[in-house]
Amino acid sequence: DIPALALGVNITSSHLPGGLEIADTVVQDLAFVAAAVFFAQLGGRVVAATQFGLRPTRFSRAAWLVFATLVGFLLFSLSWTLIFHAGKEKVLEQLGTNEGTSLLLLSAALTCVVAPICEEFLFRGFIFTALCNWRGVCPAAIITGLLFGGVHVGSAPAVDLVPLAGLGFGLCLLYRATGSLYPCIAAHSLNNSLAFGSLEDWG
Secondary structure, eight states, X not given: OHHHHHTTOOOBTTBOOHHHHHHHHHHHHHHHHHHHHHHHTTTSOOOOGGGGTOOOOOHHHHHHHHHHHHHHHHHHHHHHHHHHOOOOOOHHHHHXXXXXXXXXXXXXXXXXXXXXXXXXXXXXXXXXXXXXXXXXXXXXXXXXXXXXXXXXXXXXXXXXXXXXXXXXXXXXHHHHHHSOSHHHHHHHHHHHHHHHHHHTTOO
């Protein structure tokens, strides 16, 4: 935010312009990828795309597993919301979607494309893989799911962090079952697209 302050943008602890919030989040997401690559190459290792799960998989099987993952998450999330009366997320308001078409489109691109790719690269492609090698699949999926839920503190109501951790857990199992990051990115993107449309009250 320092360049924006230097250019005279009004930034306070209670006010951050939507466009700047989007830019900050893009920088954060790119930092996820950079951090994963940096730590993966420590010790002189050669880093390859396949190391992070960027490899093909059988489409028909992956499509059914993506569908099952999303249905399982949506059912769990709906049950959780009915029990604990979760509040509405404020993330799109923070991104400025109500301030104009350009911010709406940028927010959609960030939420439905950039964030799923970068978050999956870090959480499933790097953290889950590393933890699997250390402690096995189940502990790795639980820890990665908790970290995935935790990273959404500030953008989602506290009560929603448990379903998000559940989604993170499910995406780990999806990655394990398909051996590819692409189904995880697709599931993450579809979930975020549904959430985006719901928060914007689109029919």
